[in-house]
Amino acid sequence: MPEFNVPSPDLQIEFSYALGQLRSLYLQDALAKALDDLEILELDRELSAYVPQENLRTLARHGLRGELIYPVPCVLVANPHLLGYYRLLLGFSQKEFYSSQFGLSRFKSMESKGSLTDKNKATLPELCKSLIGSAVSLTEGIGVDRLSRELLDDLTLLTAGPQMRGGANVKKGHAGIVDVFKAIHNIVEHAATRSSESRIEIENAAGRRVFIEFAPDPDIVIREEMSSESFRNIIAIEVKGGTDFSNIHNRVGEAEKSHQKARAAGFVECWTVVNVDRIDMLMARQESPSTNRFFLLSDLKHRREQYQDFRVRVISLTGIRSE
Numbered sequence: 247m248p249e250f251n252v253p254s255p256d257l258q259i260e261f262s263y264a265l266g267q268l269r270s271l272y273l274q275d276a277l278a279k280a281l282d283d284l285e286i287l288e289l290d291r292e293l294s295a296y297v298p299q300e301n302l303r304t305l306a307r308h309g310l311r312g313e314l315i316y317p318v319p320c321v322l323v324a325n326p327h328l329l330g331y332y333r334l335l336l337g338f339s340q341k342e343f344y345s346s347q348f349g350l351s352r353f354k355s356m357e358s359k360g361s362l363t364d365k366n367k368a369t370l371p372e373l374c375k376s377l378i379g380s381a382v383s384l385t386e387g388i389g390v391d392r393l394s395r396e397l398l399d400d401l402t403l404l405t406a407g408p409q410m411r412g413g414a415n416v417k418k419g420h421a422g423i424v425d426v427f428k429a430i431h432n433i434v435e436h437a438a439t440r441s442s443e444s445r446i447e448i449e450n451a452a453g454r455r456v457f458i459e460f461a462p463d464p465d466i467v468i469r470e471e472m473s474s475e476s477f478r479n480i481i482a483i484e485v486k487g488g489t490d491f492s493n494i495h496n497r498v499g500e501a502e503k504s505h506q507k508a509r510a511a512g513f514v515e516c517w518t519v520v521n522v523d524r525i526d527m528l529m530a531r532q533e534s535p536s537t538n539r540f541f542l543l544s545d546l547k548h549r550r551e552q553y554q555d556f557r558v559r560v561i562s563l564t565g566i567r568s569e
Contacts, residue, residue, distance in 0.1 A: 263424040265403075266443030270460035272330035272357070273402055274395065275444060277313065280325040292318035296371075296378055304390045314398055315385060316378045319370040326356035327462055333357065334402040336380050340409065360462055422487020422543050423465045426519050429546045430458055430466070433557050437566040450565035456480070464504045467513070468564060480563050482508035485519045487543065494522050498533040505536035515563060519543050 269275040281289070293302060293312040302312050313321055317332045333343045344354040353373065355361045366373075385393060431438075431446055439455075440447040446458040455471040468481040484504045486497040498518065505516040516536050521543040530540055539559070545552035561568055 260421070260424065262443060263428055264420060265406075266427070266445070267420060267423055267460045268406055270444045271327050271462055272334060272406075274314070274331075274399055276325060276462070277321070277328060277331055280321060280328060281313070284320060284324055288320050289313065289318065292320050296374055298382065301382060301385065304385075305393070308390065308393055310393060310395065314395065315381050315393075317374050317381075319374055322356065322370055322374070323362065323367065325360070325462065326362045327360045329353060330357035331402065332377055332381070334405040335398060336377070336384060337401065337405050339405070420487070422519065422521050423460070423485045425487075425543060425547050426483060426485050427458075427460065427466055429553070429556070430468075430560060433560050434458065434564065434566060436569045437564075448564065448566055451567055452565055454565070456564045456566070464508055464516075467508075468560075470564070479508075479511055479513040481515045481517060481560075482511075482513040483517045483519060484537075485543070487521045489521050491522050491524060494520065494525055495529070495533060498530050498537075502534035502536055505534060509536055515539070515559075517541060519546065 270279075293316065296318050297312050297316045301316070305312055305315070312318075315335065317328070322328055333340070340354070340357075342348075344351045350373075353366055355363070356366065388397075431441070434446060434448050437448040437450070438446055439449050444460045448456045448458070450456050450470070456468065457471065457477075458466065458468050461467045464482040464484040466481075466483040466485070467479070468483075470478040470480055472478055482505060484501040486494075486501060488494075488497055497520070501518040505518070508516050515538050517539045518530070518534060518537045519541045520530070523542055523544055525540070525542075527540060531537070539555075541552050541556055544550065546556055
């Protein structure tokens, strides 16, 4: 009898978590979250100004809003990361889209860092017009009767798949965030009532819902629902997955900027996870005084020294019962 040895699908498991972060940054979940902070009148005004009316009417007949396909400046100002959503929807790789051939290289920081310079902001109208022209070709080529939210989501994922496999499968920075999310999932799994690629919902001992989510800035947030429209912001986690020791000062400084925003948003605890085991903790605390706790990514991944402290604090601050 032949012996078969099918390996463990480790890469696919990693992708299942990485997909959650991708949805929170670049896909329809991120778009919906950005729209929560926009004035609908401003959005509709820009859609009307930039997109041919017949295209908007056709989408409306199919129950679809224009921003699902057509980018306008107010959306990209609200969340510059969303340039990545429209790139993925149009089917371009990062290498191709941000090449000198298209003249878009200077916009790459919008997708990768969520930053929007004054120079780029001033040229958003022209960028959107160009993207909309390509999106019109997409809808006409597909056929409007075939369009749906599900198809649009599938198209972005088809482009994202090779991207996730490229660059050592997942870039170190993103992989580190995924590793921390997985560690938290393992800790709270017994109390989870619902899980998706980008969010874990748990019920704590007080009967309240607690959400653990990927976020653009900081990377992972934990919030307790107090009422239908009110949350207590518990933990903000910034993950610095790079392994370059010489650049650790800059990465901790970036974490400090993120945690200052988190403090302003009312988060009780701000944690920074680093992927450099030889980090000088005295230096780190000076570089990021807003960080309550520093953790080593290697300890969390392999459940070594700091893992137990991390576990106890997650359980305590979320208010769930231990297993």
